[in-house]
Amino acid sequence: DDVLAMMKDNGGIVMVTFVPGFINxxxxxxxxxxxxxxxxxxxxxxxxxxxxxxxxxxxxxxxxxPRATLDDVVAHIQHVRDVAGIDHIGLGGDFDGVDALPVDVEAVDAYPRILGRLIQNGWSDADIRKLAGENMLRVMRGVEAVSESQTALRPNLSRLNDR
Missing domain, CATH: 1.10.287 (Helix Hairpins)
Structure with missing residues (x-):
């Protein structure tokens, strides 16, 4: 939670994963x-x-x-939002690299179910848009702006002394 809370200060984004051991x-x-x-x-x-x-x-x-469920995913997303804030959350999924996924969240076709459940829990259309991509676009635009501001700088070619 300490790391999640830092998102409010640094403008970052937490891409929420659905790894069962992280959410249940x-x-x-x-x-x-x-x-x-x-x-x-x-x-x-x-x-x-x-x-x-x-x-x-x-x-x-x-x-x-035991099996994690769609309810666990929704609760996890809500917790991240509660701590990090609506402007600092996105959907990461993580559908590869795990042995099992939560029940009813086995593939990307679960996104409408997840978003629908969040809407039922009181999330506004604006909140859903932020979660579903607007927050990521904001962060990527910031990354691009920093990149553009650095294009005139020469790369640092210094090396650490081998010891």
Whole structure:
């Protein structure tokens, strides 16, 4: 939350991700417990990684991963808005690089469901426009302005001394 609050001062944007372990406490806790179990099994069977993998699979079967949901995504977006402010939030998604996605948020076709739920929760049309792209465009225009202001500067060719 401390980092989110800094967005108000620096003009930045937080692109909200849908990674289940970031938006749902039960998923985060399950992942931590699985990692601890994996470390425990690896230390019990240091010369037998196949046994450790097999026993971890058994643990996972006995302790199925909880699922994050559309409600978790909406609550996460609302929290980021509450802390960072409506001018500093965007949709990041992060549909790649995860083993699972929240229920009803498995692909980009979830965006209308997410936005619809936010509208039901009282978000205005202007708020939705900011979240859906206007904030990102504002930040990118700022990046372009800084880039243009630097074009006349020579690159710094100095090097740190090798030690």
């Amino acid at each position: 406490e039960q998923v985060r806790s399950w992942s931590a417990n699985r990692s601890a179990e994996q470390a425990r099994l690896n230390s019990l069977h240091p010369g037998d990684p196949e046994r450790a993998r097999r026993e971890l699979a058994e643990w996972t079967t006995a302790h199925p991963i």
